[in-house]
Amino acid sequence: MISMMLTKFEKARIIGARALQIAMGAPVILDVSPDMIDPIDIAIFEFDNGVIPITIRRK
Known part of the structure; x- marks a missing residue:
């Protein structure tokens, strides 16, 4: 998993x-x-555990 600062x-x-x-x-x-x-x-709990199926694309 590639980690980036959000x-x-x-x-x-x-x-x-x-x-x-x-x-x-x-x-x-x-x-x-x-x-x-x-x-x-619940969303914060999922975010903290790194399981949210949403990705960020930066241009």
């Missing part, structure tokens, strides 16, 4: 896009506790 704007965009996907019914990739129901919290 700007705070890229990070916010990725987490927001993934939270929207989760809110619209996309499956959650990781097992989360039953009390974690907020899509933003």
